[in-house]
Amino acid sequence: MIHTPTNRRAFVGRxxxxxxxxxxxxxxxxxxxAAEQTAEPFRLPASPDDALSRLRDGNARFxxxxxxxxxxxxxxxxxxxxxxxxxxxxxGCADSxxxxxxxxxxxxxxxxxxxxxxxxxxxxxxxxxxxxxxVLGAQVLMVLGHTHCGAVKAAVAGTEVxxxxxxxxxxxxPAVEAAHGDVEAAVVQNVRGQARLLARxxxxxxxxxxxxxxxxxGGVFDLATGVVTSVDV
Numbered sequence: 732m733i734h735t736p737t738n739r740r741a742f743v744g745r746x747x748x749x750x751x752x753x754x755x756x757x758x759x760x761x762x763x764x765a766a767e768q769t770a771e772p773f774r775l776p777a778s779p780d781d782a783l784s785r786l787r788d789g790n791a792r793f794x795x796x797x798x799x800x801x802x803x804x805x806x807x808x809x810x811x812x813x814x815x816x817x818x819x820x821x822x823g824c825a826d827s828x829x830x831x832x833x834x835x836x837x838x839x840x841x842x843x844x845x846x847x848x849x850x851x852x853x854x855x856x857x858x859x860x861x862x863x864x865x866v867l868g869a870q871v872l873m874v875l876g877h878t879h880c881g882a883v884k885a886a887v888a889g890t891e892v893x894x895x896x897x898x899x900x901x902x903x904x905p906a907v908e909a910a911h912g913d914v915e916a917a918v919v920q921n922v923r924g925q926a927r928l929l930a931r932x933x934x935x936x937x938x939x940x941x942x943x944x945x946x947x948x949g950g951v952f953d954l955a956t957g958v959v960t961s962v963d964v
Contacts, residue, residue: 773802773841775818775868782818782870787959789836794957801858802838811840819843819871820863822925824850829877829952843869849875849882849921851902852928861935864945872929872936872945875959877921877952883907883917919962922949926964957960 765931776782780842792798820843823831831844843863863869876883885892903917908915926949926958931939939945949962 745851746948754918774818776870783946786819786835790834790959792836793834796936798836802841807839815840815867816842817841817867817869820860820869821873822850822856822873823847823875824880826877828954832954845866847892849899849903850876850925851899852925855925857933861933864939865935870945872947874949876918878915878954880918883921884914887912887917887950919951922951922962924963
């Protein structure tokens with residue numbers, strides 16, 4: 732085939748376009764690596780109050796749509812591969828709509844979430860949170876409930892459920908009674924009750940609180956707004 736100047740120009744143009752596409756395919760990775768190289772190193776909060784402030788700031792970013800998505804890349808994962816130092820622990824609900832790291836705009840290794848339907852306290856939950864706080868060094872322990880919680884709704888309804896789902900009701904019932912059957916009020920009461928139960932039932936956690944090394948707090952995540960509202964515990 733004989734290439735005319737026009738054909739040659741078209742051919743060269745296609746090669747240039749292909750090269751641009753290939754370069755563009757690698758560009759996001761290169762940018763991510765470059766950003767990681769220039770990013771400030773992660774620093775742990777100086778105190779429980781500082782840790783709580785960092786969580787509030789992260790949730791505020793999430794709500795206004797200005798997430799930074801920090802430390803959510805392979806380089807960070809490799810950084811924490813052999814050692815984790817989360818600055819906050821959570822007792823959260825297993826609900827798929829409440830991904831705790833996203834709600835607070837944090838990344839790999841920042842948080843230590845323990846999730847169970849209804850965010851209720853069990854011996855296994857206590858042991859896990861003691862590990863996150865006493866061993867790994869989390870400075871805040873937040874019990875995080877959320878609006879429209881299915882476990883709380885089921886406990887309020889009190890109807891027959893399959894399998895062992897009803898085993899959760901025993902833990903939530905005190906909140907249901909305190910809220911006189913109002914689901915959203917029961918969500919708040921459940922957060923308050925579970926946080927207080929953690930502080931009472933674990934000498935390890937209570938000791939950290941006494942020393943000022945840990946704060947146990949409560950919050951409710953609003954599925955409509957994304958806002959986490961503090962609950963007085």
